[in-house]
Amino acid sequence: MPRSVLVGSFTSPKMEFAIDMGNPFFNRTVDGFLKIGAVGASKVLAEETYDCLRKGSISKGKFEDALKKMCKEGAYWGKIAIKIDGTVAGVYVGMEYGMERIRGTRDWKNAMLGGALTGALISAASNNGRDKVIRDAITAGAVATAAELVCYLT
Template identity: 65%
Template sequence: MPRSRFSGVLSTPRVDVIIDMGNPFLNLSLDGFLKIGTVGALRVAAEESYDCVRAGSISTHKAEHTLKKMCKEGAYWGTVAGVYVGMEYGVERIRDKRDWKNALIGGAITGALISAASNNNKDKVMVDAITGGAIATAAKFLNYLT
């Protein structure tokens, strides 16, 4: 049965949202979706707020446009993150190893899936798979440094 819990500490930038879906794959995918989707939505909010301050005004139309854009970007960023986290976890379970190669494979699969869903160009899908793998591997190596 799904359960949820929210916890956070003001002294650290870490916020944990725990929603138990009864399956680790679903838990991790949903967690990635929520956290990174929030980052995507907040990015849009900051960008649009800057535009309003620069212009010196805000309208109802602009506020509605901003809210729609926040939802769209948040959903896109969250979907990419949820797919990546799920793929990395799945690769880890299949390989029965926890190392940087899971990030590489998970990132490549995610890049290919997201690209294939948005275009039919095979070369673009391959380039996006390579890019996804490279970004995920670089992020994993950066995590090892800290």
């Protein structure tokens, strides 16, 4: 019986650009804002594509409305991220950057240490007990490490 085998690998297209704010901390903060905004815009794109496929048609007006909605949603997600998670993200970025400067290298260990310190600081600032602070430090370190390792895989 004949069979075929697929040999090779699939890669996703990468589009990288940088905005230089003159400070590595600010550069990473802006990068995070843009990535979160892209998630919001992608969400709208998926929803609008589904609506068009379900209805079986697309018009110029619908297309323009979808673009406007994508821009609004992207900005909204970025704004919410700055309001709610901005403090945590700022502390984390600062901690990770500090670890990079102290250790003199850029690797996943900086994310782990930065995440753990951020988790501990935010938890301690919330007047949590010692056990909760330690659990939050471990959790934040694990999440930051996992996110960093996922970035290495892509």
